[in-house]
Amino acid sequence: MAAEKSEVKGAVRTDFILSAEIIVITLGTVATASFITQVGVLVAISMLMTVGV
Numbered sequence: 001m002a003a004e005k006s007e008v009k010g011a012v013r014t015d016f017i018l019s020a021e022i023i024v025i026t027l028g029t030v031a032t033a034s035f036i037t038q039v040g041v042l043v044a045i046s047m048l049m050t051v052g053v
Helices: 002-029 035-052
Strands: none
Touching: 002 035
16 A cells, blocks of 8 residues: 555656646747737646646
């Protein structure tokens, strides 16, 4: 039971880090776009990540 909890904790941590990296890369890609475009792109990426996982 403890090993399983440890694996789940590690998987959640890894998913969080990967999600943060995706958002940073996305923000870097749309850095010169308008604020509304940046928000729209982040919302779209977030929705795709949520549905994809």
